[in-house]
Amino acid sequence: MTLALPSLTSLNPPRLGRIERYVLVQQLRSLGVALAVIGALVMLIDFVEVSRGVGSDQDLSALRILGLVALKSPSVIVQLLPFVFLFGTLAAYIGLNRRSELIAMRAAGVSAWRFVLPAAGMALVLGVLTVTVLGPLASAGDGLWQRERARISGAAPDASSNAAIWLREGDxxxxxxxxxxxxxxxxxxxxxxxxxxxxxxxxxxxxxxxxxxxxxxxxxxxxxxxxxxxxxxxxxxxxxxxxxxxxxSLADEEAFERFARPQSTPFWSLPNQIERIENAGFASTAYQLRFQQLLATPLVFAAMSILAAAFSLRLMRLGDLAKMSIAAVVLGFAFFFMNQFSSAMGSAEVVPPLVAAWLPPILTGLAAFTLLFYTEDG
Structure with a gap:
């Protein structure tokens, strides 16, 4: 008796079809536009803020202020990336709906899961890239911005500082x-x-x-x-x-440096930072919360993508597409405020950092899947 070996083609992972690739391209374009708009708004607001704050204390040129904005804005933009996925995905699917392309796909028997799930997978990948690459760069820029602002305003410690220092160490x-x-x-x-x-x-x-x-x-x-x-x-x-x-048990430089803010600490440095703070006898709740929130970032992006897609799949001829889009935006802001409230509860140690970081994205993802099941399968 001979055993039939699987062919090489059967071992290949599933590939995206033309429809999935087309929808992904449309979504990427919309994400780029949403990122450009939100990034421009953030940089404009930061430019005005830096000009009135640091720029009013010192006579800084517009180019110097723009350089400070380039250090400060990326960390804010990274925090607003969930809205980029919400608005970008919503715009992409509404565009497909307006051009009757969704109608053609659904009439051909294409399930919404075929192009929604690849879009969510792409959001997961972009979330991992954000946490591992873009986030650390933004955190480093935020740290440079904090030091430059203190130096320009004269608050940075000079050779001999009169500020009292408290340290704690031991075993x-x-x-x-x-x-x-x-x-x-x-x-x-x-x-x-x-x-x-x-x-x-x-x-x-x-x-x-x-x-x-x-x-x-x-x-x-x-x-x-x-x-x-x-x-x-x-x-x-x-x-x-x-x-x-x-x-x-302290390192030589720890007697003079203060712990960086959680937002200014890169993702890869957070575990060591948490260990250092705990070894020094201080509470590391804010840093643990920040670490768990970064780990949950890919899930946040995927949940926002599915939520926007679920609200924009309704055919235009059935009406209420505008109301559905507004509802998606309202739910997105509701997630943002729920996430902020959960972060405050975690920082106050009312709930564990793990729960405070993961509960909002999990609830948002479950709500998005529920709505998609209702929209697609009734």
Whole structure:
């Protein structure tokens, strides 16, 4: 008995037909137009804002302001990309409907799923590309914008900053809270430093152990080098040290840099940033929420694409296409406000960041699929 081997053609993945490719091309064109319109509006608003804000403090040229806008606007545009997919997909299918091309497709027995699902798949791919490539570039630009704005307005720290610095570090056995009255960047030192040292017992309770005040502290090679320090433990006399070393888990540059905003932290750097913040003893909820929201971005794009398609499949001869389109826009804005509300709940730790980030896109996707099933299959 011989076994029949599958042919090479049967092993090939399914390919898009002409109809699917045509609809995808129309959708890509509409997405490009929607992105251009929204991007132009965002840059125009940012240009006016930067001109009135930073530009009013310093005499900046129009070219310089445009460069600052180019750093600031991409992060805002990336946040508005769900509306690009909503408006772009809606415009593409309404155009097909107006030209009676949808009527011809449906009359030929073509199911809406044949061109809606490939469009949603394309939205997923573009979402992954946005999260992994475009998003990090926009986050880097936002970080540069924040530093440039602070430098131009004079708020950036110079060689010697008078702003108090708080740090926290430690492990399961010991925790240190560090307060520095000033910092000397030129010599890489913290000045007027106080170390509050806590020990952790076997039950997990932390007890105050020692306080050390020092004239200066320099971080190098995993150690704090304290100069002219005075230490005192509970129930003991103060001890003076001309020089004292304390083991540290911080990197050398972390004594002087502050944690970047979640929006300014690239996607690939967020896991390490979350670990650093938690190791330092701070809450990383905002960064966890940002990371989960970025992971959910492809699903958001796909849900918006399906939602727009489901609302625009109604044939023009049946009427109410304008009302359906308005309803799609209203639902899109409803998703935006629901996402903002969910983010606020997650930031306040009312709900876990995982739930706050994934619940809005999942609900939107389910609503879009439900409407599409009703429209297509009754």
């Amino acid at each position: 399961d056995q010991r925790q240190m809270i560090i307060r520095a009255g000033r910092q000397d960047r030129a010599n890489a030192r913290l000045l007027d430093v106080t170390f509050f040292i806590y020990t952790t017992d076997s039950t997990g309770n932390r007890d105050f152990s020692e306080r050390i005040d020092a004239q200066s502290a320099a971080l190098s090679a995993g150690r704090w080098r304290l100069t002219n320090a005075v230490g005192a433990s509970i129930g003991q006399r103060a001890v003076t040290y001309s020089s004292l070393d304390l083991i540290s």
